[in-house]
Amino acid sequence: MSITTKVLERKGSSFLEKIFLFEIVRGMCVTFGHFWLNLLDNSKLYVRHYPEVKPEITPRWRGRHRLTTHEDGTVKCVACFMCQTNCPARCITIESGERWDGKSEKVPVSFNIDLLECIYCGYCVEACPMDAIRMDSGIFSVTSYDRASVFVGIDDLLATKGAFSEEEYKKGGA
Amino acid sequence: MSQLDILLILLRVAFGAFVPLCFIAVLVWLERRGAAFFQDRAGPNRCNVGGFRAAGLIQNLADAVKLIFKEDVIPGHSQHKFYFVLAPLIVFVCALVSFAVVPFADTLVLSGKGYIMQGIPMSLGILWFLAIAGFSVYGIILAGWSSHNKFGVLGGLRAAAQVISYEIPMGLALVSLLTVYGTIDLGQMAHFQGRLLFGFIPMWGVVLQPLGALIFIVAAFAETNRTPFDLAEGESELVAGFHVEYSSMKFALFFMGEYVAMFVSSALIVTLFFGSYQIPWLSTDTLLANAGAVTIALIIFIPLASAIFTGWMRKNNRSHYDRPKDPRIREANVYTIILWMMVALVEAVLIGYMLNASGGAAGRVLVVLLQIATFLVKTFMMCFVYVWVRWTLPRFRYDQLQKLGWKMLLPLALLNIFITSAVVVALS
Numbered sequence: 032m033s034i035t036t037k038v039l040e041r042k043g044s045s046f047l048e049k050i051f052l053f054e055i056v057r058g059m060c061v062t063f064g065h066f067w068l069n070l071l072d073n074s075k076l077y078v079r080h081y082p083e084v085k086p087e088i089t090p091r092w093r094g095r096h097r098l099t100t101h102e103d104g105t106v107k108c109v110a111c112f113m114c115q116t117n118c119p120a121r122c123i124t125i126e127s128g129e130r131w132d133g134k135s136e137k138v139p140v141s142f143n144i145d146l147l148e149c150i151y152c153g154y155c156v157e158a159c160p161m162d163a164i165r166m167d168s169g170i171f172s173v174t175s176y177d178r179a180s181v182f183v184g185i186d187d188l189l190a191t192k193g194a195f196s197e198e199e200y201k202k203g204g205a
Numbered sequence: 206m207s208q209l210d211i212l213l214i215l216l217r218v219a220f221g222a223f224v225p226l227c228f229i230a231v232l233v234w235l236e237r238r239g240a241a242f243f244q245d246r247a248g249p250n251r252c253n254v255g256g257f258r259a260a261g262l263i264q265n266l267a268d269a270v271k272l273i274f275k276e277d278v279i280p281g282h283s284q285h286k287f288y289f290v291l292a293p294l295i296v297f298v299c300a301l302v303s304f305a306v307v308p309f310a311d312t313l314v315l316s317g318k319g320y321i322m323q324g325i326p327m328s329l330g331i332l333w334f335l336a337i338a339g340f341s342v343y344g345i346i347l348a349g350w351s352s353h354n355k356f357g358v359l360g361g362l363r364a365a366a367q368v369i370s371y372e373i374p375m376g377l378a379l380v381s382l383l384t385v386y387g388t389i390d391l392g393q394m395a396h397f398q399g400r401l402l403f404g405f406i407p408m409w410g411v412v413l414q415p416l417g418a419l420i421f422i423v424a425a426f427a428e429t430n431r432t433p434f435d436l437a438e439g440e441s442e443l444v445a446g447f448h449v450e451y452s453s454m455k456f457a458l459f460f461m462g463e464y465v466a467m468f469v470s471s472a473l474i475v476t477l478f479f480g481s482y483q484i485p486w487l488s489t490d491t492l493l494a495n496a497g498a499v500t501i502a503l504i505i506f507i508p509l510a511s512a513i514f515t516g517w518m519r520k521n522n523r524s525h526y527d528r529p530k531d532p533r534i535r536e537a538n539v540y541t542i543i544l545w546m547m548v549a550l551v552e553a554v555l556i557g558y559m560l561n562a563s564g565g566a567a568g569r570v571l572v573v574l575l576q577i578a579t580f581l582v583k584t585f586m587m588c589f590v591y592v593w594v595r596w597t598l599p600r601f602r603y604d605q606l607q608k609l610g611w612k613m614l615l616p617l618a619l620l621n622i623f624i625t626s627a628v629v630v631a632l633s
Contacts, residue, residue, distance in 0.1 A: 050613075052419075055598065062243045062597045069242040073521045077245045084526045 088169045090195045090202065093153045095170035096144055096183075097191035099163050101134065106189065107163035110137040114155035114164055122148035123155060142185040146173050169194025213313070213320045221305050221324020224581070228468040228588070229461045230265045236464075236592050237261065243596040256532050257539070269457075277453040280352065288351040293451065293458035295344030300465035303337035306330055307472045308392040310482050310576040311399075311489040315566055321392060322573065330391040331379060334473055335372075338428055341466065342368040345430070345437055345447045348459070352450035360446025363603065364437035367427055370610035371434075375424035377618035378417040381625040382477060385413050395481030399488035407485040410478035416621045418478040420614050425470045427610070430463065432595040436603060471587035472580075479583055482576035489572060496568035497559065499575070504555050511548045515541050 047053050069076060079086060088094065099107045110127035122145040130138035155164050168191045175181050193200065238261050241248030249264035257263070283289050305324035313320045320326075327333070342364055349361020386394045394410075402408040411418040427434040438446040448459045475481060484492070492499055522537040558567055601609065 051609075059593060059597045063593065065245055066239065066242045066593070069245060071517075073242075073247065074525050076247050078247050080247075080524075080526050083528070 090199045093151045093166040095168045095173055096166050097168045098188040099165055107161050108139050109135040109161055110139045113158040117154045117158040120148045120150045144183050146181040167193045167195055167200050225301055225304050225465045225468050229464045232464040232588055233265055234262050239592045240596050272457040275453040280450050283353045285351040288347050292344045292348035293455045296341055296462035297458045299337050299341035300462045303334050304469045306333045306391055307476055308395050309580045310573040313573050328390040330389045349447035354450050356443045356449045357447050360437045360443050371424045371427035374420050374614035374618045378420040381417045381622045382414050384625050384629050391476050398480045399483045409480040420618050429466045429470050433598040433601050467591050472584045474587050475583045482580040484579050492572045500555055500559050
């Protein structure tokens, strides 16, 4: 395979370009075109009116975490500590207890994620052997007035619903 | 001194002092919304008082409140606290005072007495501006030096070098202009520009001195420290340059000083090169002679312009997403009512003038008002050019700046003086 080379023309050395003036006028025409069109009709601005109009989130977006459940509503997590061990930010703290409903041997008694520590890398999702922790909630804005409310526990995590259907999520490469 | 004298002195001084201050708000708004529109953004459009956003002007109020309530820090390591406090004052006051000599209308003749329409009626003219504008850079240098901060010192240093390099071409461009006008008095220059060249071209400075106008405008951009010559600030290299250590209202004084300087140099460019308060083809005498026709034209033109403006506003002032009972449409309705009430008032005054007092003193006042409006519109357009250039051109590199100043503008300005003098001598 031969190497393809592309010769780039070096701009800015001709006389007209060296005296700046014509190029400045050309540039100013370009910017004024934008200004004028936007002034006449401001409905085509390339901005989203953010708090009112939310952006579309793709299924691959790593948003706030959630814990998934079996179809009967019981916790999928088996408290194997894979995510906690794998977490580079050490934001996950799990306490395990014995499980009596026969689905597995262990169950998390508490499952805390410190969202201020979390770097949203998604390693916990990859590490999970049970597909119990996911980041498909579609919540991209984690803001609050106090620290306590961004320190989420197992109840919050279980209550958060996924924002996408199962097919979409699977198609997203999970 | 009669009461009329005192009233007119008060009016002139108030105009010279408050119009630049009002323009701060307008220019900050123009800069932010203009920048946004140049970049296909929307700009500040959320701040409101009871749902009224005044096209984003309310944002200025919010900014002012924020700056007033911020902590005013004077760095403990600074050895020169007096100069530290003095510096923003110098910048602001110099910018404000240099507007005093710019005439904003032709001499108003009332009961046989002429009133010169400028803040301080004196004939120093352009020399006053050059002196004050040269002084304002001391504020920047002092600020950089007394901050005792390496970025500040670098910013001040750059400002000093830049002003030295650009005052010379600016002065030389003015020399050729003064050769043409034969006066340093800005009022007489403005009067000169009311004439016609070959009977159909307005004899504006830019027509007589295109090269001089270009050099002066470039130097004026450098003088006001605006892009592409804002090396003294240069936030990508020097954080904020000379005002790194400033906060609260001291920073605001620098900020406002920059905009006042921008307004004043726009006013000066307009005065020197773009016909000052002169309406093209309509000199003061023509206006006075045809005051009735001008009034009729105004009576027709004002509602037309307002109708176009209303249509534009109603088209654009609405929310661009689903919103129950869109408050922005209600806002536009209120603005429309206010606008048309003002139009009705102006129309009533104009029609009253037509019926009762055409000609005489009222006619002269009408002409002066028209000229003030013309002057402000021209200055506003020049300020827009400042904003436009700022959001088009990147900052010069330091050596490019010096090269442009010394190797291009200076020889061009000298050449311009030779050509102008030769033409003036040949024609006289």
